[in-house]
Amino acid sequence: MVSTPTTAPLTLGELARAAEVPVGTVKYYLREGLLPEGRLRSTTRADYDETHLARLRLLRLLREVGDVPVGRLRDLVAALEDEGADRTHGSLGVLAAGSSALAGPVPAPGPLAERADALAGELAAEVGWDDQLRAAPEWAALRAVLETVLAWERLGLPVASTDLRPYVVAADLVARHDVAALGDLDPTDLLTQLVVGQVVYGRLLEVLRRLGEAHHSLVRYGPPDH
Amino acid sequence: MVSTPTTAPLTLGELARAAEVPVGTVKYYLREGLLPEGRLRSTTRADYDETHLARLRLLRLLREVGDVPVGRLRDLVAALEDEGADRTHGSLGVLAAGSSALAGPVPAPGPLAERADALAGELAAEVGWDDQLRAAPEWAALRAVLETVLAWERLGLPVASTDLRPYVVAADLVARHDVAALGDLDPTDLLTQLVVGQVVYGRLLEVLRRLGEAHHSLVRYGPPDH
DNA sequence: CATGGATGGATAGTGCCAGTCTCCAATCAG
DNA sequence: CTGATTGGAGACTGGCACTATCCATCCATG
Structure with a gap:
């Protein structure tokens, strides 16, 4: 269900840098549930992987190129996620x-x-x-x-x-x-x-x-x- | 240059009603220069004609269907108007x-x-x-x-x-x-x-x-x- | 002719959106 | 050890597109 990461885990800051997005924005997406939480390794360290990075890049693309409002991104993410869980739809x-x-x-x-x-x-x-x-x-x-x-x-x-x-x-x-x-x-x-x-x-x-x-x-x- | 109105002049309120737009919005467009001012007939009466109505309808269409931001409407209006004045462009x-x-x-x-x-x-x-x-x-x-x-x-x-x-x-x-x-x-x-x-x-x-x-x-x- | 409800005009305020800022205590890197 | 980072929560900001409020006329009606 959860795919195994194949690369080294990232911290939030690294994730943000990799996607060229301000850290604050990443936190915001996390809050809004657009980006799944990282695996918490300690109070001040959470691990993110390349699936997070891909998701983050997707979100930015849709916002910047497509002007897709954040609310619709949330619906989209919902579609994306419950596809993972529930395979009843083709x-x-x-x-x-x-x-x-x-x-x-x-x-x-x-x-x-x-x-x-x-x-x-x-x-x-x-x-x-x-x-x-x-x-x-x-x-x-x-x-x-x-x-x-x-x-x-x-x-x-x-x-x-x-x-x-x-x-x-x-x-x-x-x-x-x-x-x-x-x-x-x-x-x-x-x-x-x-x-x-x-x-x-x-x-x-x-x-x-x-x-x-x-x-x-x-x-x-x-x-x-x- | 100014085309002669062929129908009875409208007051601001009538103009708004005709275009199904709140009066406040019309005032706003006037303020923003998206809509030319009416001919002032007294302190509390200005006349608008069907060119105003057409313009107003156009503005609403562009905003509602096209999500065109007001700033761009302003540029558009500028293009529209200096066409009227200046015929050097084909x-x-x-x-x-x-x-x-x-x-x-x-x-x-x-x-x-x-x-x-x-x-x-x-x-x-x-x-x-x-x-x-x-x-x-x-x-x-x-x-x-x-x-x-x-x-x-x-x-x-x-x-x-x-x-x-x-x-x-x-x-x-x-x-x-x-x-x-x-x-x-x-x-x-x-x-x-x-x-x-x-x-x-x-x-x-x-x-x-x-x-x-x-x-x-x-x-x-x-x-x-x- | 008085008067209640527009009207034009100016100014201030609203709600929403998409972040951004500020703190904080915990913790990591040198 | 210690200064910088981090995750997390909250408040704050700026822009946009309107709305709302005032006010001094004014016009239409009874």
Whole structure:
């Protein structure tokens, strides 16, 4: 259950230094339960190992690159840990838990829920996504976003499923690749990989899109006539 | 320069009600300069028009859907306004200004900058993006993200340009569509449209990606064996 | 015409978040 | 031996995005 450390144990200070994080922050994460406690060797000495270091690095990555709030990190850590304990869920269960921990709570359905849901259905059909997904929390998240989009329709946002097609196609392309890239790891590492991928490559996609827009504007409007 | 209002003027309270925002918040935006002042009609009466309403709605959308911090909204507003005044930039100029206001400041290059830059070059070549882009702020943003990705390479993140290909392809697909969808509006509206699109469809892309991952996990791992 | 409830404007205060600081007694390293 | 570190608990900070409170008008209504 507890994997055997293969390297020399670290003190809190060393741990902090190794991850390039202030000691105070590490203490804070410990307090918040984001980082499991070290094995206490005396009143003033506790041992941490490379699993702590990996966890700490993960936490920092998610905070710095992904701006993931500490509260959501806690949910994520919960998913990570009760995976270790409880194996009743398959890989999909872990992934689902982790993914929805990252996504956070979904706003309640509003007045446009119906239309949003129908639109979501059209979009999913566009790329042949499974109908079972309608029960997933991700579906609810999609519905929520589509509601906002619909609310803005009257102000000029295009919203027909054909207007949105490129987004689903792009998402499907990326998602297919993401899942294919998941190695055949044990569920915990798999979850880590998924989360990191979602956050880091999410940022990547964002900046690539912006750069792409810059390129295509250049093509359409010509170089700046300063 | 100042477009003529076509509807009856609003008082601050009416403006707030129309946008479903607390009056206090509107006052706050006024203070922060996010919203231009109304035309003062007496000590206790100022008139606002539908341009104020549109602006206010835009601000709320960006904050609520996009989590855009108020500071960046200020930059955005600056881009919006000095577009009105100063026409020396073409459409591209406006778009660039708005886009980088949204993106925020780019972190300084680190030790991996060289490799990141080379990688960025390979990615751009993959989809035939213009070389001039190397000078754009978006390029620097891409470099910054790639640096983080590279920093995580040793911990298992794949990073070869072939691994990243799907992301660029998807980004190009979306960006091409985004730019094509920009109407032939005057520059200010164009900028608004770009910004809204970047934020709203950015969220959309995010949730679609998650849903797509759920679908493809389902395909790969089968339904949950609860 | 009086008057109660806005309104514009200025200033101060709130709640939350993510750390950071300060102490402390215990203990380790030189 | 002794000065620096450590783990641990608590209080404190700074930034952000609002809210709340005041106040001197002012306007709309009866």
